[in-house]
Amino acid sequence: MKIHLVGIGGGHPDQVTVQAVEKLRAVDVFIVADKGASVGDLGAARQALLERHHGGSYRVIEVPDPPRDRSPRQYENAVLDWHDARARAYAQVLDGLAEGTVVGFLVWGDPALYDSTIRVVERLAALRDNIEFDVTPGISSVSMLAASHRLVLNRIGGPIVITTGRNLASDVAAGLDNLVVMLDGNLACSALTGTGWGIHWGANLGTVDEKLVAGPLDDVLADIRRSRDDVKATHGWVMDTYLLRRLAG
Ligand SMILES: C[S@@+](CC[C@H](N)C(=O)[O-])C[C@H]1O[C@@H](n2cnc3c(N)ncnc32)[C@H](O)[C@@H]1O
Structure with a gap:
């Protein structure tokens, strides 16, 4: 078969x-x-x-x-x-x-x-x-996130780590500073506010209901939470993926 x-x-x-x-x-x-x-x-x-x-x-x-x-x-x-x-x-x-x-x-x-x-x-x-x-193969949400934000995921010649909400805290503690996060129903990045991170976030990427938010994590987290709740309330599902990158300086 x-x-x-x-x-x-x-x-x-x-x-x-x-x-x-x-x-x-x-x-x-x-x-x-x-x-x-x-x-x-x-x-x-x-x-x-x-x-x-x-x-x-x-x-x-x-x-x-x-x-x-x-x-x-x-x-x-x-x-x-x-x-x-x-x-x-x-x-x-x-x-x-x-x-x-x-x-x-x-x-x-x-x-x-x-x-x-x-x-x-x-x-x-x-x-x-x-x-x-x-x-x-199919087009991954990681590729969609990058395309929608018109981003290159790696810094020049640098690595990119793809991780989960569950592992984010330990990956950051290990010194990783350029990560794509998937499978994160609780926005694990919330724990990183006040520590100098930027975020490019996307929900329901590739669909007509796609939502995008980007900026310093401290400034945009509330907007991300709101957008997440709105998408879920309207469509019954929300899937989100985001790039987290430590801000220079
Ligand atoms: C079980 S994984 C599947 C990943 C999938 N194989 C891929 O290549 O994107 C589910 C996770 O993928 C991400 N995801 C899948 N579809 C998505 C979409 N349309 N928009 C944003 N994130 C998505 C979310 O992080 C979600 O928690």
């Missing part, structure tokens, strides 16, 4: 590459994780994308997402268990499909960045014989 993992960018149908469209069109059945009501209009974004780009007949099978232990002490093991549980759930779906069915997984942004689908499908391939899978 063939499986295509396809990066679809940040939710706007224009952000899908030609290569991704070709892979999408080859798919008979899309498997998607059903994450319940919390995803707001993300399901609508997926549907718009398939209507615009697939052009043929396909099925979408929603698979209830297994629960995940979110206790901080167990973080890594809990994530691995969750990947295994997802792989088992998907294996059951594959068992019900006809031989030769081409299966697709749509991956938000780029599959290589903070997404578990590749790891889950690797486990799935270990559970069932004759599974071949390939990965099509």
Whole structure:
């Protein structure tokens, strides 16, 4: 059985590459994780994308997402268990499909960045014989953030670290001073006010509801909080990514 993992960018149908469209069109059945009501209009974004780009007949099978232990002490093991549980759930779906069915997984942004689908499908391939899978890159929220703010992420010849809200404090304590932060539902950067940082922030990048704020962190944090709340209230979901850079002097 063939499986295509396809990066679809940040939710706007224009952000899908030609290569991704070709892979999408080859798919008979899309498997998607059903994450319940919390995803707001993300399901609508997926549907718009398939209507615009697939052009043929396909099925979408929603698979209830297994629960995940979110206790901080167990973080890594809990994530691995969750990947295994997802792989088992998907294996059951594959068992019900006809031989030769081409299966697709749509991956938000780029599959290589903070997404578990590749790891889950690797486990799935270990559970069932004759599974071949390939990965099509997508435009990441990191690329979208940089483009929308017309930014180069690295200083000339310098490094850029991509991290999470969970790890931000320890990364800053380790001396990193040019970071992209993802997966930060609590604006971990709030703890850095008064210590000389600049921020380029973006929410729902690549969609018609995109919001951007930039400036010294101390000056713009309140604006970011407000914009975040507004987007969430209007659309039922907000995803944000930001560049944090220590200000010169
Ligand atoms: C599970 S990760 C997925 C990352 C994705 N694979 C990528 O390449 O962008 C989810 C995080 O990606 C970021 N993100 C995804 N889509 C976004 C968007 N449209 N606008 C801003 N940030 C986004 C947010 O930091 C969010 O917490």
